[in-house]
Amino acid sequence: xxxxxxxxxxxxxxxxxxxxxxxxxxxxxxxxxxxxxxxxxxxxxxxxxxxxxxxxxxxxxxxxxxxxxxxxxxxxxxxxxxxxxxxxxxxxxxxxxxxxxxxxxxxxxxxxxxxxxxxxxxxxxxxxxxxxxxxxxxxxxxxxxxxxxxxxxxxxxxxxxxxxxxxxxxxxxxxxxxxxxxxxxxxxxxxxxxxxxxxxxxxxxxxxxxxxxxxxxxxxxxxxxxxxxxxxxxxxxxxxxxxxxxxxxxxxxxxxxxxxxxxxxxxxxxxxxxxxxxxxxxxxxxxxxxxxxxxxxxxxxxxxxxxxxxxxxxxxxxxxxxxxxxxxxxxxxxxxxxxxxxxxxxxxxxxxxxxxxxxxxxxxxxxxxxxxxxxxxxxxxxxxxxxxxxxxxxxxxxxxxxxxxxxxxxxxxxxxxxxxxxxxxxxxxxxxx
Numbered sequence: 001x002x003x004x005x006x007x008x009x010x011x012x013x014x015x016x017x018x019x020x021x022x023x024x025x026x027x028x029x030x031x032x033x034x035x036x037x038x039x040x041x042x043x044x045x046x047x048x049x050x051x052x053x054x055x056x057x058x059x060x061x062x063x064x065x066x067x068x069x070x071x072x073x074x075x076x077x078x079x080x081x082x083x084x085x086x087x088x089x090x091x092x093x094x095x096x097x098x099x100x101x102x103x104x105x106x107x108x109x110x111x112x113x114x115x116x117x118x119x120x121x122x123x124x125x126x127x128x129x130x131x132x133x134x135x136x137x138x139x140x141x142x143x144x145x146x147x148x149x150x151x152x153x154x155x156x157x158x159x160x161x162x163x164x165x166x167x168x169x170x171x172x173x174x175x176x177x178x179x180x181x182x183x184x185x186x187x188x189x190x191x192x193x194x195x196x197x198x199x200x201x202x203x204x205x206x207x208x209x210x211x212x213x214x215x216x217x218x219x220x221x222x223x224x225x226x227x228x229x230x231x232x233x234x235x236x237x238x239x240x241x242x243x244x245x246x247x248x249x250x251x252x253x254x255x256x257x258x259x260x261x262x263x264x265x266x267x268x269x270x271x272x273x274x275x276x277x278x279x280x281x282x283x284x285x286x287x288x289x290x291x292x293x294x295x296x297x298x299x300x301x302x303x304x305x306x307x308x309x310x311x312x313x314x315x316x317x318x319x320x321x322x323x324x325x326x327x328x329x330x331x332x333x334x335x336x337x338x339x340x341x342x343x344x345x346x347x348x349x350x351x352x353x354x355x356x357x358x359x360x361x362x363x364x365x366x367x368x369x370x371x372x373x374x375x376x377x378x379x380x381x382x383x384x385x386x387x388x389x390x391x392x393x394x395x396x397x398x399x400x401x402x403x404x405x406x407x408x409x410x411x412x413x414x415x416x417x418x419x420x421x422x423x424x425x426x427x428x429x430x431x432x433x
Contacts, residue, residue: 026043026045026414026415026416027041027042027043027414027415028072028073028074028126028414028415029041029070029071029072029073029412029413029414029419030071030072030073030125030126030127031071031123031125031126031172031174031175032069032071032122032123032125032172032214032261032410033214033261033313033359033410034359034412034413037174037214037216037217037261038216038264039313039315039358039359039360040359040360040361041359041360041361041366041413042361043361043413043415043416044362045416045432045433046361046416046431046432046433047376047431047432047433048376048387048388048433049376049387049388050374050376050388050389050390052390053389053390053391054390054391054392055374055390055391055392055418055429055430055431056429056430057427057428057429057430058099058100058417058428058429058430059099059100059427059428060100060425060426060427060428061095061100061102061425061426062424062425063079063081063093063421063422063423063424063425063426064081064082064083064091064119064423065081065082065118065119065396065398065399065423065424066079066080066081066082066118066119066120066121066409066421066423067116067118067119067120067121067170067399067408067409068080068081068119068120068121068122068123068124068409068421069123069409069410069411069412069421070123070409070411070412070419070420070421070426071123071124071125071126071412072097072412072414072415072419073126073145074126074145075096075097075098076094076095076096076097076103076126076145076146077094077095077096077097077100077412077419077426077428078092078093078094078095078123078124078126078131078133078145079093079095079124079421079426080092080093080119080120080122080124080133080135081093081119081120082110082112082117082118082119082120082136083107084117087109088109088110088111088112089107089108089109089110090107090108090110090119090120090135090136090137090139091105091106091107092105092106092107092124092131092133092141092143092148093105094131094145094148095426097414097415097417097428100426100428103146103148104147104148105148106141106143106148106150108135108139108141110135110136110137110139111137112136112137112168113137113164114136114137114164114165114166114167114168115166115167116167116168116399116400118398118399118423119136119398119423120133120134120135120136121136121167121168121169121170121212122134122135122136122169122170122171122172122173122214123172123410125172125173125174125175125180126145127175127180127196128145129144129145129146130142130143130144130145130151130196131143131144131145132173132175132180132196134156134169134171134172134173134182135169136167136168136169136170137157137164137168137169138155138156138157138158138160138162138164138169138184139153139154139155139156139157140153140154140155140156140173140182140199141153142180142196142199151197152198152199153199154194154199156169156182156184156186156192159186160184160186160187160188160189160192160204161186161187161188162184162185162186162187162210163185163186163187163209163210164185165185165209165210165211165212165231165256166255167212169183169184169185169210170212170213170214170259171183171210171211171212171213171214171215172214174214174215174216174217174226175196176217176224176226176239176240177239177240178195178196178197179193179194179195179196179202179239179240180193180194180195180196181193181194181215181226181237181239182194183210183211183213183214183215183228183230184210185208185209185210185230185231186204188204188207189204189205189206189207190205190206190207190208190209190210190228190230190231191204191205191206191215191226191228191230191235191237191242192204192205193205193239193240193242202242203241203242204242205235205237205242205243205244206228206230206233206235206237206244206247208230208231208232208233209230209231209232209256210230210231210256211229211230211231211256211257211258211259212256212257212258212259213228213229213230213258213259213260213261213262213271214261215227215228215229216261216262216264217239218236218264218269218283220236220245220267220283220284220285220288221284221285221286221287221288223238223245223288224238224239224240225237225238225239225245225283225288226238226239227262227264227269229250229258229262229271230256230258231252231256231258232249232250232251232252232256233247233248233249233250233251234247234248234250234262234269234271234279234281234290235247235248236283236288236290245288245289246288246289246290248279248281248290248292250271250276250279252273252275252276253275253276254275255275257273257274257275257276257310258271258273259274259309259310259311260272260273260309260310260311260312260313260314260323261313263313263314263315263316263321265316265335267282267283267284267285268280268281268282268283268293268335269281269282269283269290270314270316270321270335272306272307272308272309272314272323273308273309274301274308274309274310274326274353275301275308276297276308277295277296277297277298277304277305277306277307277308278294278295278296278297278305278306278307278308278333278338279292279294279295280292280293280294280295280335280338281293293336294337294338296338301326301327301352302326302327304325304326305338306333306338306340307321307323307324307325307331307333307338308325308326309323309324309325309326310326310353310355311353311355311408312324312355312356312357312358313357313358314358315358315360315365315379316335317360317379317380319334319335319336320332320333320334320335320341320380320381321333321334321335322358322365322379323358324347324348324354324355324356325343326352326353327350327351327352327354328345328347328348328349328350328351328354328355328356329343329344329345329350330343330344330345330346330347330348330356330384331343331344332379332381332383341381342381342383342384344383344384346384346386347367347369347375347377347384347386348369348370348371349370349371349403351370351402351403353400354369354370355369355370355406355408356368356369356370357369357410357411359411359413361413363378364376364377364378364387365377365378365379366413368392368407368410368411368418368420369407370395370406370407370408371391371395371406371407372391372392372393372394372395372407372420372422373389373390373391373392374389374390374391374392374411374418374429375387375388375389376388376389392411392418392420392427392429393407393420393421393422393425393427394422395407395422396422396423396424397423398423399422399423405423407420407422409421409422413431416430416431416432417429417430417431417432418431
């Protein structure tokens with residue numbers, strides 16, 4: 001397992017899970033897309049297939065609406081939601097991982113002036129005994145993970161005069177050493193670095209519009225580099241100083257709509273957008289620089305080239321990329337060229353923005369589709385192999401008032417369980433063999 005790009009929050013999440021199980025291969029899910037923020041899940045002792053058409057649940061608890069995926073650390077499950085009446089508030093919840101009982105809840109007023117108002121977007125990031133929560137309108141909280149005590153908070157909208165994206169602030173906070181790094185889309189700064197202990201600004205970078213894509217940490221030419229996909233570029237930034245090492249312009253044809261997280265494989269970075277298709281970049285290994293490998297974009301959203309993903313972050317396996325196109329088409333691309341190898345329409349129904357969240361565990365790919373189904377599969381250049389499928393949670397309508405609702409929030413996988421949320425509940429499903 002590679003750990004050269006791990007930040008303290010990544011390492012802490014893995015070690016907490018490891019020690020909590022007496023050395024067995026179990027792990028927490030302390031931030032967006034897992035311990036290493038790359039959709040990789042290393043636990044063993046998992047089921048090979050489901051015993052029925054429904055995932056066996058350990059517990060379920062009521063929850064309000066929201067797009068934010070849960071995170072899990074040190075026996076606690078964190079998730080955010082929104083209540084619209086009698087007043088608009090966002091809530092940060094902490095539940096007991098074993099039985100779903102509430103440990104604490106913190107709420108605050110949050111008047112939404114954005115589209116798709118179901119609730120917060122960004123997953124809570126847990127770093128040791130601190131939890132960092134970013135609301136859709138820019139309310140940012142640093143809390144004691146055990147008690148919910150507020151260490152500090154900021155109204156980022158007020159502090160940075162956010163040029164509010166149509167769908168609000170969505171990128172999950174990234175912890176690197178003593179910094180917390182955020183994409184806020186301020187009038188004079190898109191990316192900001194704050195002291196994680198005090199909340200004081202350490203640096204700002206890029207006068208650009210915000211996207212909805214979460215930043216990721218890589219190592220390039222011996223340097224730590226945060227890859228940020230904003231509304232106008234893909235850029236590499238020094239996490240300690242905010243220095244922009246490199247910037248590749250990637251302006252949107254209509255509006256900033258980048259949601260998927262950049263996919264990093266060795267020295268390659270891949271991003272995909274609903275209207276603007278696919279872009280593959282290569283990171284210099286002697287210098288902190290970047291160059292384009294290829295770009296593919298179709299004539300419109302139904303006549304696409306490469307991959308026009310909206311919410312789903314693709315998965316890279318060796319020399320191939322796998323992801324969901326604009327209408328739910330599961331595709332395999334040759335990573336070197338973007339050439340389409342195959343397409344399949346059975347993993348998620350054909351619909352505009354139809355979604356699958358991919359997580360890799362060994363040779364298997366666990367897929368959570370927008371119908372609330374969990375699929376155990378294998379992906380290869382030969383095709384999509386479905387091993388087993390079961391219902392995990394029912395779709396709800398607040399996230400999308402079409403096609404009987406959707407499940408768009410990314411699930412968490414921790415300690416041989418899966419944690420998923422809808423607009424009505426949070427569920428914990430059993431995955432241990």
